[in-house]
Amino acid sequence: MVAQESALQSLQRWVPGLNLGQDTICMEFAGSPSVCVGFLRVLPFPPTSQKHALSTNSNGFVHVKNPHLDLLPEDILYHFDLGTKTHDLPSMFGDVKFVCVGGSPNRMREFARFMHKELGLEGDGNNITDICAGTDRYSMYKSGPVLSISHGMGIPSISIMLHELIKLLHHAKSRDVTIIRIGTSGGIGIRPGTVVITDIAVDAFFRPQFEQVILDKVVVRNTELHQELAENLLRCSNEINDFPTIIGHTMCTYDFYEGQGRLDGALCSFSKEEKFEYLQKAYGAGVRNIEMESSVFAAMCHLCGLKAAVVCVTLLDRLQGDQITESHAVLAEYQKRPQKLIAKFIRKQLSLCT
Ligand SMILES: O=P(O)(O)O[C@@H]1C[C@H](O)[C@@H](CO)O1
Numbered sequence: 001m002v003a004q005e006s007a008l009q010s011l012q013r014w015v016p017g018l019n020l021g022q023d024t025i026c027m028e029f030a031g032s033p034s035v036c037v038g039f040l041r042v043l044p045f046p047p048t049s050q051k052h053a054l055s056t057n058s059n060g061f062v063h064v065k066n067p068h069l070d071l072l073p074e075d076i077l078y079h080f081d082l083g084t085k086t087h088d089l090p091s092m093f094g095d096v097k098f099v100c101v102g103g104s105p106n107r108m109r110e111f112a113r114f115m116h117k118e119l120g121l122e123g124d125g126n127n128i129t130d131i132c133a134g135t136d137r138y139s140m141y142k143s144g145p146v147l148s149i150s151h152g153m154g155i156p157s158i159s160i161m162l163h164e165l166i167k168l169l170h171h172a173k174s175r176d177v178t179i180i181r182i183g184t185s186g187g188i189g190i191r192p193g194t195v196v197i198t199d200i201a202v203d204a205f206f207r208p209q210f211e212q213v214i215l216d217k218v219v220v221r222n223t224e225l226h227q228e229l230a231e232n233l234l235r236c237s238n239e240i241n242d243f244p245t246i247i248g249h250t251m252c253t254y255d256f257y258e259g260q261g262r263l264d265g266a267l268c269s270f271s272k273e274e275k276f277e278y279l280q281k282a283y284g285a286g287v288r289n290i291e292m293e294s295s296v297f298a299a300m301c302h303l304c305g306l307k308a309a310v311v312c313v314t315l316l317d318r319l320q321g322d323q324i325t326e327s328h329a330v331l332a333e334y335q336k337r338p339q340k341l342i343a344k345f346i347r348k349q350l351s352l353c354t
């Protein structure tokens, strides 16, 4: 009990306003020693400035927070079909400055081709090869300093990819990396085709946190994204002036159907009225879109010192319906919007445009 109290006191120094309770929950913070204490209840919004101070990474390298890694003779990144002994990761990835991730392998290949052209790289980019061709779990393409990777659907899939990606960037000694998820989502109360830049990812209870079960404990992780990066991206979109873009909260769910309040799944255990009440409540809490990866993405990037953003286009307004009824051509054009925005941002960062 004595040890627990002193850990709690030290946590309170990091997070003023931390509330003690009887829940079996742990809270982790970027930049702190690996703090994990039982019997805590945490307030949802530790002050922003404090959290950024905690995650500041002075040398620009990507943090891995796992002391066991140093003991491995070789690190096999199994789902990428890459490894520290079989591949020269620093020469393959040491120059990476931007990592863009999204659910679909085809979308991420198209993005890599698009970036190849946007960066004025040699050739037409059409013969760009999948670095992870030895596995069909994920696809990975590299266009100059831009890495483009697919992550599949949902939290478990993107989480596995991120563990291996963060280790890859660490082994490669990549520095000052910005990572952006470019995806699709369902909007709430906004015009389909609107691009939402996430300020904070929230769970299905609208709490800005991600809960990860580790051994027999629930560990609560912060899901705030990089606010300055979000505002910078919004400015880029205003300059393009081609499609509506807003900053808002993104709700991350474990399911596309019942988990997102849809009435059209194989199962549905609630009424139409309950669905609307829930979505209106989400809107009232600041949620403007729903997808399935942002919370773990924000949490892992924050802990590892990666500057991260989530930029998702909305395919429909969930207050108007559940089914995605737009034509393939319209959906394809919508999916291109986050890509155009990120291309503009990267070009600006590399001083390739004003
Ligand atoms: O990046 P994508 O477009 O795959 O993200 C959303 C969330 C789920 O993965 C999927 C559901 O259709 O789309």
Ligand SMILES: O=c1cc[nH]c(=O)[nH]1
Binding pocket: 184, 185, 186, 187, 256, 260, 290, 291, 292, 315
């Ligand atoms: O409604 C939607 C559309 C895309 N992706 C989601 O997760 N939900």
